[in-house]
Amino acid sequence: MSQTVTISDALYARLEKTARQHGFQTVEQLIESWQASEDELRLRRLAVQRIDTVREHVADGYGLQPESTELLREDRA
Numbered sequence: 001m002s003q004t005v006t007i008s009d010a011l012y013a014r015l016e017k018t019a020r021q022h023g024f025q026t027v028e029q030l031i032e033s034w035q036a037s038e039d040e041l042r043l044r045r046l047a048v049q050r051i052d053t054v055r056e057h058v059a060d061g062y063g064l065q066p067e068s069t070e071l072l073r074e075d076r077a
């Protein structure tokens with residue numbers, strides 16, 4: 001199903017210019033790219049929330065874990 005959106009000529013011209021600058025042939029491709037980026041950002045934020053939840057759960061059960069970077073450097077040396 002297709003929808004029609006009415007926007008000003010000036011805005012459409014800016015969108016066309018932006019689309020070309022990003023290598024797209026149409027404004028529709030530009031908008032689809034923006035939407036895909038938004039979807040990816042939403043999924044990344046959800047993943048970070050899940051990681052934070054797991055980190056909190058581990059900290060509650062086992063306490064805060066020490067930073068291991070220095071220990072790894074010592075082992076390598």
